[in-house]
Amino acid sequence: MQPIESFEVPAPSKVNYINAQYGLKSWLLTKDHKRIALLYLASITFFFFIGGIYALMIRLELLTPQGDFLQSTTYNKVFTQHGIIMVFFFLIPSIPATLGNFLIPMMIGAKDLAFPRINLLSWYVYLVGGLITIYALLAGGVDTGWTFYTPFSTTFSNSYVVATGLGIFINGFSSILTGLNFIVTIHTMRAPGMTWFRMPLFLWSHYATSLIMILGTPVIAITILLLAFERVAGVGIFDPELGGDPILFQHLFWFYSHPAVYIMVLPGMGVISELVANFSRKNIFGYSFVAFSSIAIAVFGFLVWGHHMFVTPQSVYAGMIFSFLSFAVAIPSAIKVFNWTATLYKSSISYDTPMLYALGFIGLFTIGGMTGLFLASLATDVHLSDTYFVVAHFHYIMVGGTLMAYMGGLHYWWPKITGRMYPEGWGRFSALVIFVGFNLTFLPQFIAGYLGMPRRYHAYPPEFQVFNVLSTAGASILGFGMLIPAIYFVWSMRYGRHAEPNPWHLPGLEWRTQSPPPTENFEVTPIVTWEAYEFAPPEETEVVGRFGPELERT
Amino acid sequence: MIESHATTQEVHGHRALQHHFENMEQQREAGTIGMWVFLVTEIMFFGGMFLAYALYRNMFPAAFASASNHLDITLGAVNTGVLILSSFTMAMAVYFTQVGKQRPQIIALVLTLILGLAFLGIKAVEYHEKYTDRLIPGHLIPGASFGPAVQEHDQPMDAHKLHLLPGATLKQVEMFYWIYFAMTGMHALHMIIGAGLLIFLIIWSMKGRFDPEYHGPVEVVGLYWHFVDIVWIFLFPLLYLLGRHFEH
């Protein structure tokens, strides 16, 4: 038997990664992955707030059919900036850069990521990209839509396309560096005994995400670079008037931006796998299927970008293949949903806040995914293209999926990150408010879109008003729901109940060290002798108490 | 358990070992895999431009052949040789570091640097030729926008004039030069970064930082250098050779 004493959770020591050093400099120059995760957490929250203000402005304008709050030019900028901020500066870094950064070394029993300095660099790169983008927004904004379609973006738009593009270009490198770091870490830094198939599924999904980050992001980088040069120097790679092909831009753009959807949702799926298994206290159903479905999504996700271009002069045969492959890529996602529900079957579920978010994710992601199939069919897509149906679909994936998973994960690991418990009652209440608010916002948009309401207009025919009023009401509830955790998270950092090392009584490595963890995560390099979700039978857990089965049994 | 502790202590002494790695072996492996992953991103980065090249070459074959004919094949070929030679000296530098021979290692690194700079110098001469022939696309250079002189059939041949094949237009030739400058410019930028890395390596190896147990940085920069060479190995035939008509 392995020497178990190495897993004994030390009595709450005074020194942890938060109070090991003090002062602004110790944070800005830190190489500790846990501190960098917190730097990311603060900055993406800031960008989420900005993106949220734009969302609020959009919903306010759409309350009435006429353009009374915003006029068309301002409205174009507002929805563009909402998209750019939320996609590039919140959703893409959200789970990987915060939870992933914090947890990947802890879950594999390492002291840090493989390249701590590159990790810190990635945060600065993110910050520089973000500041340049904010400069562009303040200087006059950008109105091309987050997709930057040519030739509008190269020739006709008078807004700050180059500055915004530069911000996104630079930000892309932070994503590449993060992905690179994760891949190398998972390959080389696993503790003894931590085999690939003993890894928590969170790690598999982050590995798949990192693959997309390193393969896709360089393509969007060169695309934006070419676009910027075209605008500055007046040479035409994409501009038909100068001999270029605007459809080439769309191919290159979606070659990254479809897989980018999986950069956003795969880490979320990883969080949900953790939550579902751990809060139903049961080994995940079909571990290897869930693990490999992440890889399958990463691979097949690169072969479906043409479904964004069914209404362009793309060849019909290409369209048919893209349509078929888009249906095919739904299979690995469906495997995950089935396996999560199969895990829940006959398990002992506890409805703590993280689990409420997880259950919300499964429902909303299913709706988002199924409506995606309408858009992947050639004929129905012609009817639904550029309508609110599309807007509702991808918000179900990005908000209903990623944001739900992010919130669930944040609650779940909050005790580990801060050493404090969040207030459980408020947590459950706000999870429900967010769920209701979200559905009220986006369900009506499916109907409005199906009936023909186009996206990206500040005014619309009066018969669509009822859907928009519902949607704006829902958005207010959603916004209110998001404020509650923002308040109690900050509150709990000072006044929350002290967290035990393992408040949820789970076997994972991250729970076998103190909360918050020491700077080097573990006192001794752990040796792993158990499978990912190895729970003792419920009676035994009752008897042995808090620290998970292995610890007490031996 | 006991054995692993022993090995850990054994190598813990190495001054180059970073705190979060267990041993030198793990540290070197992380560095090497990291560079390979980075090179994959580089392939995708250049891939976007190769796609644009393939598309427009297919759309405008005559213009691409005309523009290709106008490139200086001698300088291009010499540069290809220079780069292949520099890859050889780089490989030697890695070898000498691995076996711990400091002097030959420094010489090989310096040679690599010189060859790299020679490549950049020759490239600069080529760029200047394009500038005097007014082949810089768009209005990238203020006051010298794209506008090469075109060779007329009834006039004596002039190497500085562009010979347009039937079916080619100046706009399409400009597209070729746009892709040419984007690709070779991006390649040159990588060469400049590589030269910077080599300078660091030379300083470090003069300080005697590397030994048979610690040679990761030289190996990793070597990988990078070879990759940049391989990109050129693709660029040279695609830009200079394909569609060239030797009878001119």
Ligand SMILES: [Cu+2]
């Ligand atoms: Cu897509």
